[in-house]
Amino acid sequence: MAGKPPVARAQSVETLGVVGRRTSHGAQTFISNHVFATAVAGTSVLKVLQNVPGVLFQSDDAQGVDTGGVRLYVHGFSQNQIGFSLDGIPLGESVYRNYNGLNAVAALSSENVGHMDMSQGAGAVDMPSTNVLGGAIRITSSDPKDKFGGTVAGTGGSNSTTHAYIRLDSGKLNSTGTKFYVSYMRNDTKLWKGYGNQFFQQVNLKLVQPIREESSVSLLFDWADVQQFNYQAESLEMVQKLGYNVSNYYPNYRQAYLAAQGIYSNGENRTSDPKDVAYYAGTTESRDLLGGLNFHFKLARNLEWDSVVYGHNQVAHTQWSDPWLASANGAPLSEIVKQPTIQRFGLTSGLKYRIGKHEIHGGIWYENNKYVSNMYAYNDPLLSGSENLSPSPFRKWSDPFAQLWGQTYNTNTMQTYIEDTYRPIKNLLLHAGFKSMLSTTHVGATANYEPYTGTDAIAGGVGLTTFGAFLPHFSGDWHFLKQHEFYFDIAKNMRAYPESGYHLSSSPFAVSQTAFDLSRSSIKPETSWSYSVGYRFNQKYVSFSVSAYRVNFSNRLGAITAGSQTNPQTTVLNLGSVSMNGVDAGLTLRPVRGLSIFNSVSYNHSTYDNNVTEQGTTYYTKGKHVVNYPRFMYKATAEYNYRKASFNVDATYTSSRPFSYTNDTSLPGYWLVNLGARYNFGSVSRLTDLTLSFNITNLTGSHYLMMMGDDGGNPMSGDYQSLVVGAPRQFFGGVKANF
Numbered sequence: 001m002a003g004k005p006p007v008a009r010a011q012s013v014e015t016l017g018v019v020g021r022r023t024s025h026g027a028q029t030f031i032s033n034h035v036f037a038t039a040v041a042g043t044s045v046l047k048v049l050q051n052v053p054g055v056l057f058q059s060d061d062a063q064g065v066d067t068g069g070v071r072l073y074v075h076g077f078s079q080n081q082i083g084f085s086l087d088g089i090p091l092g093e094s095v096y097r098n099y100n101g102l103n104a105v106a107a108l109s110s111e112n113v114g115h116m117d118m119s120q121g122a123g124a125v126d127m128p129s130t131n132v133l134g135g136a137i138r139i140t141s142s143d144p145k146d147k148f149g150g151t152v153a154g155t156g157g158s159n160s161t162t163h164a165y166i167r168l169d170s171g172k173l174n175s176t177g178t179k180f181y182v183s184y185m186r187n188d189t190k191l192w193k194g195y196g197n198q199f200f201q202q203v204n205l206k207l208v209q210p211i212r213e214e215s216s217v218s219l220l221f222d223w224a225d226v227q228q229f230n231y232q233a234e235s236l237e238m239v240q241k242l243g244y245n246v247s248n249y250y251p252n253y254r255q256a257y258l259a260a261q262g263i264y265s266n267g268e269n270r271t272s273d274p275k276d277v278a279y280y281a282g283t284t285e286s287r288d289l290l291g292g293l294n295f296h297f298k299l300a301r302n303l304e305w306d307s308v309v310y311g312h313n314q315v316a317h318t319q320w321s322d323p324w325l326a327s328a329n330g331a332p333l334s335e336i337v338k339q340p341t342i343q344r345f346g347l348t349s350g351l352k353y354r355i356g357k358h359e360i361h362g363g364i365w366y367e368n369n370k371y372v373s374n375m376y377a378y379n380d381p382l383l384s385g386s387e388n389l390s391p392s393p394f395r396k397w398s399d400p401f402a403q404l405w406g407q408t409y410n411t412n413t414m415q416t417y418i419e420d421t422y423r424p425i426k427n428l429l430l431h432a433g434f435k436s437m438l439s440t441t442h443v444g445a446t447a448n449y450e451p452y453t454g455t456d457a458i459a460g461g462v463g464l465t466t467f468g469a470f471l472p473h474f475s476g477d478w479h480f481l482k483q484h485e486f487y488f489d490i491a492k493n494m495r496a497y498p499e500s501g502y503h504l505s506s507s508p509f510a511v512s513q514t515a516f517d518l519s520r521s522s523i524k525p526e527t528s529w530s531y532s533v534g535y536r537f538n539q540k541y542v543s544f545s546v547s548a549y550r551v552n553f554s555n556r557l558g559a560i561t562a563g564s565q566t567n568p569q570t571t572v573l574n575l576g577s578v579s580m581n582g583v584d585a586g587l588t589l590r591p592v593r594g595l596s597i598f599n600s601v602s603y604n605h606s607t608y609d610n611n612v613t614e615q616g617t618t619y620y621t622k623g624k625h626v627v628n629y630p631r632f633m634y635k636a637t638a639e640y641n642y643r644k645a646s647f648n649v650d651a652t653y654t655s656s657r658p659f660s661y662t663n664d665t666s667l668p669g670y671w672l673v674n675l676g677a678r679y680n681f682g683s684v685s686r687l688t689d690l691t692l693s694f695n696i697t698n699l700t701g702s703h704y705l706m707m708m709g710d711d712g713g714n715p716m717s718g719d720y721q722s723l724v725v726g727a728p729r730q731f732f733g734g735v736k737a738n739f
């Protein structure tokens with residue numbers, strides 16, 4: 001952007017394509033597209049963050065594209081408490097069963113990512129998001145190239161994985177500089193345990209129209225089609241008694257049929273809840289259309305205007321076979337299908353004015369979101385004699401025998417902000433600003449099958465409003481003695497009340513009318529005060545960084561679960577406040593040309609400040625560590641480049657994580673090691689940068705467990721079936737070239 005003040009950079013994690021960057025929005029990390037070059041082709045935008053200090057990423061697949069099996073935490077905050085945007089388009093909560101946006105995995109093909117900016121602490125006041133509590137991630141797509149050409153790539157690997165990508169760049173089409181690209185991506189892999197596959201295809205289009213020298217209009221379009229079998233959820237007891245390879249019965253419908261009748265063949269009865277050990281199948285389907293029109297105009301020498309107009313439509317199906325609810329035709333199990341839809345549109349608009357040593361930035365964001373959450377029950381076929389059916393979980397759903405639940409949400413959000421970045425001297429930036437947020441949600445139940453839910457439903461027209469008039473943000477960045485940098489960041493953030501279908505998350509709407517009425521007068525939105533301070537040193541052979549942070553988290557909502565996996569009995573409680581203290585330290589060594597070695601350690605002490613009372617029972621959670629996030633992480637990465645060849649290896653250690661709120665159960669710590677190698681043959685015939693790659697993920701074959709739900713699957717005490725097993729060792733080889 002012309003006229004933008006220079007940005008100071010520190011090469012803190014150069015080998016990963018990750019560099020520290022201090023900007024007017026406080027402490028940030030810049031992630032270049034180099035990280036995708038060293039990863040398995042098709043690796044998601046979330047998974048490439050796994051080597052950043054303070055970040056915990058876990059997945060049940062090697063590429064991190066299983067939308068129901070990935071978990072991201074940044075400094076103790078889960079991915080539904082972190083803001084996401086793509087080219088200025090808000091993506092909402094980037095989680096499974098997203099209610100107000102699009103999972104980042106499906107928003108843009110990873111090959112089309114230009115770079116990402118991640119704030120690990122306080123976020124930014126201009127971030128269009130209602131769920132920023134602990135940071136923000138901005139994804140920027142790559143621009144079309146000036147010359148006609150394209151890219152083709154193909155990858156194959158373990159579990160019949162195939163990944164294909166093709167992109168065509170138009171080059172400049174006329175004297176005004178009009179250019180575009182269109183790409184197609186297809187990813188298909190079989191489950192590494194059990195049967196079924198995970199299919200994902202995507203089309204991206206970006207068009208850029210320059211206007212004179214310093215203004216432009218651009219269009220971004222995304223179509224994503226996801227069809228995935230899900231891995232079986234497990235409990236600690238299931239893993240201990242049956243091992244890591246428990247999976248759904250599919251395609252053996254007869255075995256699932258008998259199990260629903262209490263006739264088991266795989267040792268299910270060795271557990272305390274044999275019906276919940278496995279189901280016939282669980283699947284996810286979603287189709288998304290996302291579009292955004294970006295306007296950037298330089299109105300005067302010191303005045304710029306940026307706006308985005310966007311729209312998003314999603315139609316989804318999430319299905320599981322329920323052994324607890326018989327079909328109306330007499331079959332002992334039925335198919336439960338959630339059929340949510342999202343329709344949202346909005347705009348952001350902001351002005352930036354430079355005067356003297358100040359850069360003043362102000363703007364507005366508005367969005368309307370209609371979220372419909374319906375859940376139906378469908379008949380499964382009857383078995384007789386020796387027939388062995390294999391009904392497809394991806395069948396066309398029609399004629400349900402019951403609508404179990406239905407909710408329609410309508411949410412209007414308005415956010416405004418103003419900020420000033422002041423540069424009193426050349427090497428010092430001071431920033432101050434605030435945002436105001438108003439988000440109002442109205443919800444009503446359209447259906448409720450009480451024999452299944454066992455409770456009443458929320459009546460139509462009720463709602464909740466989240467309002468924060470003054471959410472401030474302060475930061476500073478001082479570069480001194482050329483190679484040294486000091487920064488600080490302070491912010492207050494607020495999260496709007498989350499939405500979800502019945503009993504699916506820690507949403508105040510995901511409960512009965514009775515529970516909603518009891519909580520409505522006392523419930524408050526989640527808020528946080530975040531403080532961070534850091535130092536960096538950078539020179540030719542050594543880079544060092546250390547940062548410390550503290551977070552005071554108020555009105556933390558938690559979903560306390562019990563009952564079966566298919567119909568959990570969920571209570572949404574205010575868990576009170578949380579106090580978090582942590583530190584990250586990183587060291588990069590570049591002893592010889594082409595070699596870079598990075599090491600980091602992260603420590604987090606995050607505890608609940610209150611005990612919790614539920615239905616007359618007091619649970620002693622005060623002083624207990626927050627669930628799902630480890631106290632300690634260690635990360636090491638080495639990359640070596642020699643002529644046309646490059647090699648990388650990375651290793652991470654994640655310590656144990658509390659599973660229950662009372663900390664009487666926990667998940668064990670584990671190591672993960674990944675290996676990669678590439679060779680660039682240069683130009684071959686009409687191809688350029690012909691590159692072969694080879695990757696091994698989870699090199700040592702570690703077994704590890706991860707959470708199935710960010711905040712909807714933790715027991716108050718003891719065990720619960722909400723875990724999945726991390727991906728095993730897998731091998732991948734690929735080829736990529738430009739033309």
